[in-house]
Amino acid sequence: MKLIDLEQLSLQQAATALRQRDFSSFELVTALLEAIHRRQGELNAYTWVDEQDALAQAEAADAALAAGRAGALLGVPLVIKDNISVAGQPCTCASRILDGYRAPFDATAIERLRSAGALFVGRANMDEFALGSTTEASCYGPSRNPAAPGRVTGGSSGGSAAAVAGGIALGALGSDTGGSIRQPASFCGCVGLKPSYGRISRFGAVACASSLDQIGPITRTVRDAALLLGVMAGPDTRDSTSVDQPVPDYVAGCEGGVRGLRLGLPRDYFAEGNDPEVTACVRRLADRCRDAGAEIVEVGLPHTRYAVATYYIIMTAEVSANLARFDGVRYGARADDPQSPEDLYCRTRAACFGSEVKRRILLGTYVLSSGYYDAYYLRALKARTLIRRDFEQAFAGCDALLAPVSPTPAYPAGMGQADPLALYLGDSYTVAASLAGICGLSLPCGTTAAGLPVGLQVLGPAFAEDRMLRVAAACEELHARERGGRP
């Protein structure tokens, strides 16, 4: 058996090695479970692992491989954020209110990965109901950043990013409503892809803010993200917001480089308040793109300054409606000895929701209430249109945008509790793409002097994931060349 280097192995390499019988799925999953044993205590990336079930899935995959069955991910283990349904596994959204709940069905994205042969070995930690930017708001306690000790993983898909960056997952799924895939990927030093709104079915993902949510991959390489996207993308009759657009071969589309492309640097994303080392890393990679034959142009996204306010009105409004279903009646935890239905709802929700979830429900209920609806919610919808138009105008003059993911590298641990407003402002460069429904990807583009990972955000027009991936793969290569090694 070949030595399995879980720290380096990509999904593509794992799938090829399994096909060539370099190692079996059972051996791969065994090695992975050992690595999880070694590092889970420190990283707290998983909320649940069933070793027997993982090994049984691996044995079934080995039998399928021996029978000559094909499948792009046959025998390859993945970890899934704890808000995406995998039949028979817990799906708690890291909330006490879903304690004991198991998903009775597969999300469409999971169904498609399963058909391609993927295995589901565990659930990844997250901020409760995907509300947060640190993964500190989890009922399981915070995940820890393997690339930056003493710093948060980012969130809300922080468990997924920590597992991939820490060598205890080869690839993961997260969800992104306003940055929850891109930001933790950038804080932990891996790749995270938020598809265009409608690209991947949301059926089976627990709704956070329905007009913004998307499922997407967190991986070590751009091509791995392309691989998972290709398997999951495409319309689904069970999600009427999924869109029937052609799904090209995204992995093949990663070739091509940036020569001849026009890449925009949005000046509004290089504000005074940015950490200078973040700005420097992003600009340096843009310079390398220019050296490689791309034209670099400055573009404006003038409504960026309204993005955080707009997002936190629209998302909280939708969250307050979506989370109304968790009332102690149908799912998970329930208050003891209720005196009336109202008493049951109130005591269950008061005891089982964390403080950030309550804050969002209160804000959302407020902006939707009569008298405030026009002043806040309606105005936010209008601002959303202006933000969408900003991107349309920018993409009229360039093929893709290069920007920071976040104004700073990973926050110091403890920040999640300390200052909610500062965290909201930290989402300045991720939320606008979500409001506009376009696609975005985060990939490593350097480290600060203190060794903290810095992410580059590549943004593409809606349903132009192929072009975005081509740019991202080229950036990955240019960055690797600069470091004189592998991506």
Ligand code: GLN
């Ligand atoms: N950090 C953002 C928030 O707290 C994004 C969350 C997400 O994308 N799920 O709302």
